Amino acid sequence: xxxxxxxxxxxxxxxxxxxxxxxxxxFGVLNLLHFAHGEVFMLGAFIGLQIVLGLKLGIFGVIVGAxxxxxxxxxxIERVAFRPIKKEYFLAPLIATIGITIILQEMANxxxxxxxxxxxxxxxxxxxxxxxxxxxxxQILILSISIFLMVVLHLxxxxxxxxRGMRATAENSTTARLLGVKVxxxxxxxxxxxxALAGAAGVLVGMAYNYISPYMGAQMAGKGFAIMLLGGLGNxxxxxxxxxxxxxxxxxxxxxxxxSYRDAFxxxxxxLILILKPSGLFGSLIHEx
Amino acid sequence: xxxxxxxxxxxxxxxxxxxxxxxxxxxxxxxxSLAQGGFMAIGAYTSAVLTRNFGIxxxxxxxxxxxxxxxxxxxxxxxxxxxxxxxxxxITLGFNEVIRVFFLNFKYTGAVGGFGGIFPLTNLFNLxxxxxxLILFFHRFQNSRLGRALRAIDQDQDAAEARGxxxxxxxxxxxxxxxxxxxxxxxxxxxxxxxxESGTFGFQRSLEAMIFVILGGSQIFYGPILGAFxxxxxxxxxxxxxxxxxxxxxxxxxxxxxxRPRGILDEEVCQWRWWKEKFLGxxxx
Numbered sequence: 001x002x003x004x005x006x007x008x009x010x011x012x013x014x015x016x017x018x019x020x021x022x023x024x025x026x027f028g029v030l031n032l033l034h035f036a037h038g039e040v041f042m043l044g045a046f047i048g049l050q051i052v053l054g055l056k057l058g059i060f061g062v063i064v065g066a067x068x069x070x071x072x073x074x075x076x077i078e079r080v081a082f083r084p085i086k087k088e089y090f091l092a093p094l095i096a097t098i099g100i101t102i103i104l105q106e107m108a109n110x111x112x113x114x115x116x117x118x119x120x121x122x123x124x125x126x127x128x129x130x131x132x133x134x135x136x137x138x139q140i141l142i143l144s145i146s147i148f149l150m151v152v153l154h155l156x157x158x159x160x161x162x163x164r165g166m167r168a169t170a171e172n173s174t175t176a177r178l179l180g181v182k183v184x185x186x187x188x189x190x191x192x193x194x195x196a197l198a199g200a201a202g203v204l205v206g207m208a209y210n211y212i213s214p215y216m217g218a219q220m221a222g223k224g225f226a227i228m229l230l231g232g233l234g235n236x237x238x239x240x241x242x243x244x245x246x247x248x249x250x251x252x253x254x255x256x257x258x259x260s261y262r263d264a265f266x267x268x269x270x271x272l273i274l275i276l277k278p279s280g281l282f283g284s285l286i287h288e289x
Numbered sequence: 290x291x292x293x294x295x296x297x298x299x300x301x302x303x304x305x306x307x308x309x310x311x312x313x314x315x316x317x318x319x320x321x322s323l324a325q326g327g328f329m330a331i332g333a334y335t336s337a338v339l340t341r342n343f344g345i346x347x348x349x350x351x352x353x354x355x356x357x358x359x360x361x362x363x364x365x366x367x368x369x370x371x372x373x374x375x376x377x378x379x380i381t382l383g384f385n386e387v388i389r390v391f392f393l394n395f396k397y398t399g400a401v402g403g404f405g406g407i408f409p410l411t412n413l414f415n416l417x418x419x420x421x422x423l424i425l426f427f428h429r430f431q432n433s434r435l436g437r438a439l440r441a442i443d444q445d446q447d448a449a450e451a452r453g454x455x456x457x458x459x460x461x462x463x464x465x466x467x468x469x470x471x472x473x474x475x476x477x478x479x480x481x482x483x484x485x486e487s488g489t490f491g492f493q494r495s496l497e498a499m500i501f502v503i504l505g506g507s508q509i510f511y512g513p514i515l516g517a518f519x520x521x522x523x524x525x526x527x528x529x530x531x532x533x534x535x536x537x538x539x540x541x542x543x544x545x546x547x548x549r550p551r552g553i554l555d556e557e558v559c560q561w562r563w564w565k566e567k568f569l570g571x572x573x574x
């Protein structure tokens with residue numbers, strides 16, 4: 001029972017990680033709390049659904065398509081609601097992303113309808129029994145896709161020139177600019193990478209729960225914030241681990257407490273972290289007092 | 290008389306204005322709180338329970354709700370005092386959600402089913418009486434010792450402390466008073482819509498309050514009031530574009546941040562001099 005829930009928690013947590021990495025990337029590089037990121041996640045799920053229904057592609061086609069679609073959305077958000085806004089007032093870009101949140105949510109409502117919809121099966125589900133633990137192909141697939149994406153992101157950020165530029169910008173954008181990093185290009189790239197990850201997470205969550213609604217982004221936003229804090233602001237590895245921790249903790253709390261407390265759990269964690277250890281469990285990149 | 294439609298807009302505008310003021314008070318001391326929706330929930334549930342289940346007069350239950358909300362505000366505000374900026378925003382957002390989930394599970398007030406059958410006691414008269422009292426309060430407050438101390442904390446916390454401003458006491462006061470005002474807004478809200486459920490008081494409500502303040506202008510207390518009425522009225526006045534009014538509102542928000550990120554009103558605009566110079570030209574003093 002416990003092991004089973006641990007497995008379920010890790011699977012759920014790996015999708016949380018994908019979303020939280022986006023938050024932490026954007027916060028690290030741009031110092032922006034990106035409220036619309038949850039909506040990008042939701043759009044990813046819907047784009048994936050349209051690809052399944054319209055193009056009848058397999059799971060990998062769906063994920064790649066959704067990632068491309070949300071990367072485009074991320075690009076547009078940067079152009080419309082981040083670049084034109086003066087940065088000296090830290091709330092201005094934040095409010096602009098709230099504006100984008102409203103627009104995206106309403107649009108999704110109009111285009112896809114406000115009723116929650118299911119996600120058609122794209123993989124054949126087979127159950128495996130490993131002693132007391134039951135695990136199916138879908139779960140294995142979700143877990144391996146998220147881990148694959150995280151590894152790719154990690155290699156990208158730590159080994160490529162662009163990734164180095166990203167880290168430099170996160171550390172100090174003025175110095176990075178002086179040293180020849182094209183900061184504006186890095187910012188666009190950050191938005192696109194973060195959005196693509198959220199898009200993939202949207203599809204994975206949609207498949208895991210067989211449930212997509214225009215309002216799923218708002219719930220994810222709160223969790224994303226909590227994980228970002230848990231792992232330390234701007235800390236990518238922290239976000240990966242933090243996602244897993246929250247996923248497991250949530251599933252366990254549903255299993256052993258009441259399910260309606262589930263959402264409070266993420267926020268309780270957030271409050272505790274902020275009071276006890278504001279730099280997060282794994283150290284924060286940003287030192288803001 | 291006024292049509293019910295206009296009346297409901299005026300009432301929602303008034304409630305939103307009170308909510309906006311509740312955020313403005315701690316914000317004028319540099320504390321951005323996203324827990325106002327939660328404080329509103331405490332005020333709403335408390336006053337509704339008192340009037341419906343105990344038959345206590347509206348005015349007393351309104352104040353009781355606000356006092357309880359303020360007590361919780363001081364309680365949660367205290368640990369939050371040493372953090373600032375983005376961190377404070379996130380911790381208060383967390384508090385808001387914890388309060389919401391509490392009401393989602395609290396059997397006495399109906400848990401998931403919500404709390405209904407509240408008496409329709411809010412009307413234009415008592416709502417606007419409170420709003421006017423609040424405006425008078427802020428008018429007196431902004432240049433009082435406390436008001437100036439809060440502004441000093443906002444501008445430079447360390448300098449303010451060095452000049453003898455008691456930081457902890459001031460911040461706790463601002464947080465608690467903000468929660469008090471939010472509790473009032475909640476009481477009025479509950480007795481107007483007559484049915485409340487926890488979902489209405491999620492952090493989206495707090496974000497809305499933040500939008501009122503930022504859009505209207507956060508430097509002077511007329512700003513949040515203007516912002517609240519604008520945000521209430523704009524989506525309604527685009528009713529002829531029925532389908533897209535929220536998209537237009539979102540676009541307005543983005544545009545506003547591009548053009549005037551500090552809000553519509555600031556201290557300069559609120560002085561007669563500015564208008565005189567604008568219309569009569571400079572040199573006329």
